[in-house]
Amino acid sequence: MRKPIVVLAAALLAVSACTPGSNTPKPTQKPPSAINTDIAKAGPVTLTVWDQEVLPGQNEQMQKLNAAFQAKYPNVKIKRVSRSFSDLEKTLRLALSGNTPPDVVEANQGYGIMAALVKAGALVSLDPYDKVYGFRKRFPAGVSQLNSVTPDGKTIGSGSLFGVSMTGEAVGIYYNTDKLAKLGIQPPTSWGQFEQDLALAKSKGETPIYFANLEKFPAIHEFGVLLGQTADKTALRRLVFGQGGAWTDPPVVQAAQKLADYAKNGYFSKSANAGKYNDSPTAFAKGDGVFLIGGPWFAADLQKKMGSKVRFMLPPPASAGAQQPATLGGPGLPLAITSKSKHPDVAAAYLSFMSTPQAMDVVTQTGGLPATKPATAKPTNPVGLDVFDAYRVASDKDILVPYLDYATTTFLDTLGSALQEIIAGRKTPQEGMRDAQKDYGDFLAKK
C-alpha cells in the first residue's frame, strides 16, 4: 500500500506547481499618439466579437453594422459569436482567462462582470482611445459613468472608461390597447390610477400584468419600478453603487411590500415564478396580460406581433402631472476590448464605428433604442416611437437608476431568490430584504 501514496504525493506536487490565476499579464496602456487609426492599412485582420444580440431586431442590427464595417474596411473580417445574455455572461470569465479570447466582448456593467474583469486586467482601458475618438463626448455623462470602473476594479461608476454602449434602456410599462379599450380605460397617468386599472382588469378576469419569472432576474424590473414609487433616485443610486443606505431601509421594504401585495391580489400572472421570461412577448401578444413591465428589448418583437396594438410608457408618477419617478435603466450592454486582443486598435475603431450617429440610425431602424441621438432616423411604428421618446425623457430628466443586481457579485441570485420568495408569499418583505442586505453587507465588508 506504499506505492499509491507516493504516486498521489508526486501528483499533488505536480499540480501544486502554480497558484491559480498567476499567469495573467497586466495590460499596458499605450499613449494616444501610438494608436493606429488607419484601419484600411492594418493588413488582414480577423476580429472576433462576442455579443448577446440574439432577439430578431438586435440580430439584424448587428448583422447590418458588421457588414457595413467590413465593407468600409475590406481587410477586416468580423467573426461574430452571439449567445443569449445569460450564456454569454457565464462563458466570458472562462473565455477571457484563456489564451485566445475574443477581441471585443459585450460585458455587463457592475461588479459581477465588468469590474471583475477589470480587476483581473482582462479589459483594455478606453481612456487613450477616448482622446482619439472622443467616446465620452458622444454620450450623456450618466452613460459613460456606468461604463466606468476604477482601474483596481473595486468601485464602479467612476474611474477609467471600459465600455461603449450602442443602446440605451429604460424600464417601463407596455400596454395592450385592445385590452384597455375593452376595459373602457385610458393609459394611466398616475400610479394610483394604474393600481385601479389593475384591480379592474383582475375583476374582469384578465391577467393585469403579464409576468414570467422562472429565471429570477425578471422580478428585479418589477421591483425596480415599484422602488421608483417609494424611494428617491439619489438614494437608490447610492445604494446600488455601495455608497450608503441599506436594503432594509423603509422605502425599500415598502416597495417589496407592494410587490407582495400585487402578487397576493393576483395582479401578476398566476404562476409567475414558473413562466419563462423569453416567452413574454409571445404570451403578451396572444392577449395574456393587459400590461407588461420591461425594457426596450421587447419592443421590436412586440411590434412585429401586435403592430399598433401595443404601446409603451414610463412608469407614471404618484399623482398625475407630478415629477417623473425613477426607473431602472441606463446604457445597454457595452462593447469592451480584451487585453489579450492582438488588434486593439482595430477593435477600438470598431467600437467607434458602432457608436457613430450613422450607426445609431441603424440601431433605430432595426427597432433598437440608440444610446445617443441618431443622425436622422426615428422609429416609424407607434411603440418604437414611444420607447424612443421615453428614453429621451428619461435621460433628459435624469431619472434612470442602475439595475439593482450591479450592487454585488452575487446579487442577481440573492435578490432574485428573495423576490421569488416574496412573490410566492414564502417570506415577508422584511425577511426577503434582510437576505438581500446580508449579501450586500458581506460584499461591502470584503471589498
Add this chain to the structure above:
Amino acid sequence: MNVRPPGEPRRIGYLYVLPAFVVYALFLLWPLLHGAWLSLFHWDGLTVGTWAGAANYSQAVSDPQLRGAFGHAVVLLFFYAILPCVIAFVLVSAMARTRPRGLTFFRTVLFLPQVVAMVAVAVAWQWIYSEHGPINGTLRLAGLGGLARGWLGDFDWALPSVGLIGTWVEIGLAMVLFLAGVQKIPRELYEAARVDGAGAFREFFAVTLPGLRRELAIALTLTTVAALRNFDLIYLTTSGGPGNATKVPAYEVYNRTFNTGEVGLACAIGIIIAVIIFAFTAVINRVVEGRP
C-alpha cells in the same frame, strides 16, 4: 533457463495497461487532482488566488444554502434511485410470472428515456409541467382546477416535480437490467416455489429478489451516481429556482464557478460530491451485492 509458470504476473503487464492509463490519467485523474488543488484556494477564476486551506470545505458544510443543496440531493436520491428500482421491481416481477406479449416493445418504450437527450427531456417536461400543460389540463378536466399550478415554479412542488422526471428516466434502465437478470433465474425455482404454495409476494422475496442482487447493485449504483451528479435537468428546467428550492450540489458547482466567481468553493463542492459517490458505491456493493 528460468522458466516462468504461465499466468504469473509479469512487469510487461504494465505496458499493456499504459495506453488506457494515459487517457484515464489525462482526462480523469489530472482534472480530479487539479480540482482538489484549486479547492484549497479562494479564487475568482480571473485574479491571483489566495491560499484558503480547508476554509472552502468548512464553508461547503456550514453555509445553510449549500447544506440545503445537499439536502435536496438526498431527496432526489429517493426519486432517482429508490423509486425507479421499486417500480422496476414491480413491473419485472409481474412479467416474470406471466410473459406478456410484446415484451420487446414494452422494453424498448420503457428504455427510451435513457436514449433521448436530456435537453429534449427537459424541454418536453417543462411543457408538461407548465401552467397550460397537459397535467394542469387533466386536473382542470377532472374538476380539480384548484390543484393546477406552474409546477416548476412552485416552492413545494418544484423539487418533487424535477425528481419525477428523474424517476421516469431511470425506470427504463433499472427495468432492462432486472429483466436480463430475471431471464437467467431458472424457471424450476419458480415452479418449486409454486409447488411449495408461495404466492406472488413470497415468490418475489424468495426467488426474484435474491436472484437479482447483482443487477440491483448495478442499478442502484448507476442511478445513485445519476442522482448525485444531476446538473443538466436542474439547469434546464429550473436553474435551481424558485428561490433556492431545487439547488443541488452539482448545480452549485456550476453556479459558484460561472455566476458568482467562487471557483475554489465550487471545486470543494465537486470533491465532496465525488467522495460521497465513492462512499455510496462502496456501501451499495457491500450491502446489496454482498461482497466483502
